[in-house]
Amino acid sequence: GAVVSQHPSWVICKSGTSVKIECRSLDFQATTMFWYRQFPKQSLMLMATSNEGSKATYEQGVEKDKFLINHASLTLSTLTVTSAHPEDSSFYICSALGGDRGSTEAFFGQGTRLTVV
Amino acid sequence: LAKTTQPISMDSYEGQEVNITCSHNNIATNDYITWYQQFPSQGPRFIIQGYKTKVTNEVASLFIPADRKSSTLSLPRVSLSDTAVYYCLVGGGGYQKVTFGTGTKLQVIP
Numbered sequence: 001g002a003v004v005s006q007h008p009s010w011v012i013c014k015s016g017t018s019v020k021i022e023c024r025s026l027d028f029q030a031t032t033m034f035w036y037r038q039f040p041k042q043s044l045m046l047m048a049t050s051n052e053g054s055k056a057t058y059e060q061g062v063e064k065d066k067f068l069i070n071h072a073s074l075t076l077s078t079l080t081v082t083s084a085h086p087e088d089s090s091f092y093i094c095s096a097l098g099g100d101r102g103s104t105e106a107f108f109g110q111g112t113r114l115t116v117v
Numbered sequence: 118l119a120k121t122t123q124p125i126s127m128d129s130y131e132g133q134e135v136n137i138t139c140s141h142n143n144i145a146t147n148d149y150i151t152w153y154q155q156f157p158s159q160g161p162r163f164i165i166q167g168y169k170t171k172v173t174n175e176v177a178s179l180f181i182p183a184d185r186k187s188s189t190l191s192l193p194r195v196s197l198s199d200t201a202v203y204y205c206l207v208g209g210g211g212y213q214k215v216t217f218g219t220g221t222k223l224q225v226i227p
Binding site for chain 1 (some may be wrong): 135153
């Protein structure tokens with residue numbers, strides 16, 4: 001099956017700094033990628049939809065100036081958490097539509113654990 | 118987007134068959150039904166996908182009635198390693214953002 005890779009798997013940063021998380025589709029092209037955030041014992045919450053070559057579409061309540069998304073190529077989308085604060089500590093997961101099943105199946109990365117201290 | 122409803126949690130003994138049902142009353146004509154499994158601190162993993170009737174693969178079966186307003190994921194002879202959260206998602210069929218419901222936390226007991 002198709003593989004989506006996230007980097008880094010975990011990161012610790014100081015409050016006020018920015019952190020970039022990469023999401024790559026390794027063996028297929030993904031015109032659409034999604035970014036999720038998951039707090040402990042909760043479900044995944046969709047943050048934004050990232051389309052290659054265009055601006056991301058953010059879900060209601062998600063600050064687009066804080067969570068910068070760039071989808072510059074068909075295999076890479078990045079999420080930058082700007083001026084991170086402890087409340088931004090969470091598990092961030094990306095997914096991409098595509099692969100063998102076309103656009104009906106979403107493939108997920110392994111997630112990135114962000115801890116802001 | 119179709120909203121899904123699943124039981125919050127289920128317990129099962131090892132070796133038993135587990136059936137998890139998901140309700141999706143507002144499913145659209147071009148929506149697929151997909152189930153994912155998630156272990157703690159990992160991304161969701163695809164289990165099975167279907168559109169109607171029955172689909173079976175090496176790990177699970179998916180039963181979808183004619184009206185497609187619900188679906189049942191069947192896991193045969195579960196083991197301890199099947200302890201995870203299982204999500205039912207409805208969508209796909211072209212560009213479609215994927216949103217998650219609450220999921221079902223399955224606890225397999227020795």
